[in-house]
Amino acid sequence: MNAELKRLHSPDIYDLENYKPESPANFSFLLQAMIGPVGEDGEESFDIEVCTPKWIEENCAQDVVIIGSHYLIVREYNYKKIIESIRIFLLGCSGEDWGEVARKVSRLGLWEFEGYES
Template sequence: MKAEVKQYSMVGGEFSSYWPDDVTDFCIGADVTVGPEGVPGGDIFSFQVCTPRWLAHSAGGKPCFIRHTILMDEYDEDVLKSTVRKLVENTTGNSWEEIAKKLARYMFWEFEDYQA
């Protein structure tokens, strides 16, 4: 089974409407909807997109954890989408749950730690 990106969005809107004041110093939350290839709908996976420059001054010189974060030297919507798309397309499994759990190593899955 394979997965595909259904939709990209940033906090407050679409990827195409976001542009940081400084492309080398920013951090923003983002979501992608991902689901099984060829099947409508999907689950939401969230992550931060930050630059090393932003991280350096944000952390104040102290160590920090950066789970669910994509680091890029400068903002580039096409590179960002391509990076996420490649991760999703290269993640396979025997079931959707298996794929989603693998993707949750990189992005926060809306059903991560969910218990019925």
């Protein structure tokens, strides 16, 4: 089984495709990648913080440590490059079942079911 990017969503940005940050070199926003099994219905949310190095620099005081899990660091906002990068990452996310695949995808973004036990 393999993973497929179904769509992108952001609660912070209405139109991701045409978004233009106020400061192109200094921004951050939540991106929700909706991902599911290739060729099947259904998707689950993986939360990614998209930010620039300048945003990290300005928001990381000398005594602060930022743990980089679930961050996508970009030099500038480019919708097509973000999609391409996520799709390339997903090529390495395969497994016997969706749970195994989703755990691999969760290295990219916080899986909505991360830590869930039935």
